[in-house]
Amino acid sequence: MWERRSDALAPRRVFLRRVGRNLLAALVVVAVSLGIGMLGYHHYARLGWADAYVNAAMILSGMGPLATPVTLGAKLFAGTYALYCGLLVVFLAGVLLAPFAHRLLHRFHLDREAGKRAP
Template sequence: MRRHHLLRFEGMREPLLPTSAFARRVARSFAVATLLIGVSLAGGMAGYAGFEGMAVIDAFVNASMILSGMGPLDAPKTFSGKLFAGTYALYSGLVLILAAGVVLAPIVHRLLHQFHVDDEDGK
């Protein structure tokens, strides 16, 4: 029995994945990226609410703006809030790159695998 993993792709000698299975793979990757962003957003909201005493909606807008790379709406006022905001901004930059990689990996892999399959067949 073949086990399916999120990050397991077919090897060079395996045939190209059928379109329906590829669509499921892309959907799973999108779900993982969405979960990663959701957890990161919740952590940012908790940090802004805890360190800066922001209301939930203000914590949401600041965390989502930093997570998207736009920057905060309200500048932090406390030392711990500033430390959190800087750390969260660095973390958010990496999460954005990671989420993009998770979503794009199956698409790029399929494209490269298609080139290899064409090369093997002599087409």
């Protein structure tokens, strides 16, 4: 999937395909996570679908919930979902930045190798 140290830098279209694939994967994970949050808020906090969507989206975006959970189940779900979303942001940042970081590091490595061979 990624070029090795001895390989040439991947063409721009290959790089953009990697970026697109990682972006698509991140969007799928966000959509699934939003769906899980909506189901949890609907079930545990007894919110309607629109309110469940807003609360899940606000937690997922890092803004915080709109409705305060009242029952123990709702509080446990809201806390667990908030922790999950916080870790998800870090994970997805890595997924989205990985192609850029790899390309940058590979380019630096190629520049260094070229400098060693030059007379």
